[in-house]
Structures are given as structure tokens and as C-alpha cells.
Amino acid sequence: EAGVAQSPRYKIIEKRQSVAFWCNPISGHATLYWYQQILGQGPKLLIQFQNNGVVDDSQLPKDRFSAERLKGVDSTLKIQPAKLEDSAVYLCASSPRGSGGxxxxxxxxGTRLLVL
Amino acid sequence: AQSVTQLDSQVPVFEEAPVELRCNYSSSVSVYLFWYVQYPNQGLQLLLKYLSGSTLVKGINGFEAEFNKSQTSFHLRKPSVHISDTAEYFCAVNTLQGAQKLVFGQGTRLTINP
Incomplete structure (x- = not known):
């Protein structure tokens, strides 16, 4: 069974530029998550999708971050414009249902982003 | 809201020695508890989880953890570590009710010395 795929693996951009990350979850998994992992910290949930609907985006900085999950399969996370503090690893995860903790x-x- | 504290940011041990990585959590409702491992340049992988029942949970690679409700702890142990256990270990908590969100601790870096 193929795992969760992410691309690119590494990205270096300058501040105020835009960047996009792509995620393809495990086939058949209904729920998809995007996490931000800053160096020295644990992952922090940015957004959770169930199929193609948003379940939780309370920690997503909506002035600069956006995410979509078209057709309930793969997903894209975008940052526009990027700030220095966005330097982090962006992790995508999936689970079969996501309806229970x-x-x-x-x-x-993960995608390792460095903003210069 | 739930939270997790991992008491040690780094733990160095010698190969074949025992190890304990400490985790305490806070929540106003009942919880599910997890340990994930992150090897260098890889994503997180589940080691074990506590859902209910026996408080001693066995996981992959010889790891086990014990849920202690009175002390709100979920410490991870292994009786004899190997070089290949070098990684970052994350404790995480989710809740049975309310806004179910997986919340991670800040991680413990386990370094195994030969």
C-alpha cells in the first residue's frame, strides 16, 4: 500500500514570495490533515479536511495561508505572501475516517520550507 | 483544550541500556494517547497508542508505555535500546469528546551512543 506522498521535499523562497505544497493521501482515506512543524517543536494542526469539506481550520493563518482538497482526494496548501516565520516542515497526514480521536x-x- | 508536556528535550543513552521518555498531559475530558517516532528526514510513524483497557500498551520495535490516569502520564520505555532507535519521539493526545484534535508535545530527541 502506497503511503502519503508530498512534493516538493524542499523549497527555498524569499519573503513575500508565494509557495504551494501538494499532498496525495493514502487511497481511500477520507480525512486529510496539514501540520506545521517548526524546528524544535511538535507538529501543529493547520487544517483538517473530511472528504472535501473543512472540519477544523482554527489554527490556519487565513490572511496568508489557504488550502483546498478538490474531489476529496489530493490537497494543496498555499502560502502567499511568505514570512520568515513560516520556515518549517509542512507535514501532510491522512486517516481512514477521521470521525474519532x-x-x-x-x-x-514532509516539505521543508526555508524563507529567506 | 488538551495539552502535552514532554519533560526532556534530549535523552542520551548507551546502546543496550534501558530508556524512559516522559510525557504528561492535561485534559478536562477523557483522552486517547499516542507515541509517534520521527526518523531523520522521514514523516512520523505510530509507535503505540492507548485507547482503553489495560494501562500497559505494547508497540512496535520493543517499545511499551504505561497510562497513569492519577498522574496524567504516559511514559514510553524500552528495556534495551539499539543504534537504530536514534530518532525524535513525540507524545500526543486526542479527546473522546468535543473538538477532537491531535495535540503533540515538543518532542524528545533520543540519541544512542555505542
Whole structure:
């Protein structure tokens, strides 16, 4: 079974530029998550989708971050414009249903973003 | 809202020695507890989780953890570590009710010395 795929793996941009990350979850998984992991910290949930609807985006900085999950499969996270403090690893995860807190989340390898 | 504190940011141990990584949580409702491991340049992988029942949970790679409700702890242990256990370990909590969101601790970097 293929795991969660993410691209690109690394990205370097200058502040005020825009950037987009792509995620393809495990086939058949209804729920998709985007996390931000700043160096030295644990992952922080940015947004959670169930199928193609948003369940939780309370920690997404909506003035600069946006995300979509078209057709309930893959997803794109965008930052526009980027700030220095956005330098982090962006992790995508998926789970089969996401309707219960007991589910295991399966993580992709992440995209490491450096904003100069 | 729930929160997690991992008491040690770094833990160095010698190969074949035992190790304990400490985790305390805070929540006003009942919880599910998780340990994830992150190897260098990889995503997070589930080690084990506590949902209900026996408070001693066994996971992959010889790890186990014990849920202690009175002390709100979920410490991770392994009786004998290997070089390959070098990684970052994250404790995480989710809740049975309310806004179910997986909240992670800041991580513990386990370094195994030969």
C-alpha cells in the first residue's frame, strides 16, 4: 500500500514570495490533515479536511495561508505572501475516517520550507 | 483544550541500556494517547497508542508505555535500546469528546551512543 506522498521535499523562497505544497493521501482515506512543524517543536494542526469539506481550520493563518482538497482526494496548501516565520516542515497526514480521536494518522515525509 | 508536556528535550543513552521518555498531559475530558517516532528526514510513524483497557500498551520495535490516569502520564520505555532507535519521539493526545484534535508535545530527541 502506497503511503502519503508530498512534493516538493524542499523549497527555498524569499519573503513575500508565494509557495504551494501538494499532498496525495493514502487511497481511500477520507480525512486529510496539514501540520506545521517548526524546528524544535511538535507538529501543529493547520487544517483538517473530511472528504472535501473543512472540519477544523482554527489554527490556519487565513490572511496568508489557504488550502483546498478538490474531489476529496489530493490537497494543496498555499502560502502567499511568505514570512520568515513560516520556515518549517509542512507535514501532510491522512486517516481512514477521521470521525474519532482514536484513529491512527499516517504521515508523509514532509516539505521543508526555508524563507529567506 | 488538551495539552502535552514532554519533560526532556534530549535523552542520551548507551546502546543496550534501558530508556524512559516522559510525557504528561492535561485534559478536562477523557483522552486517547499516542507515541509517534520521527526518523531523520522521514514523516512520523505510530509507535503505540492507548485507547482503553489495560494501562500497559505494547508497540512496535520493543517499545511499551504505561497510562497513569492519577498522574496524567504516559511514559514510553524500552528495556534495551539499539543504534537504530536514534530518532525524535513525540507524545500526543486526542479527546473522546468535543473538538477532537491531535495535540503533540515538543518532542524528545533520543540519541544512542555505542
Amino acid at each position: 482514536w484513529e491512527t494518522q499516517y504521515f508523509g515525509p
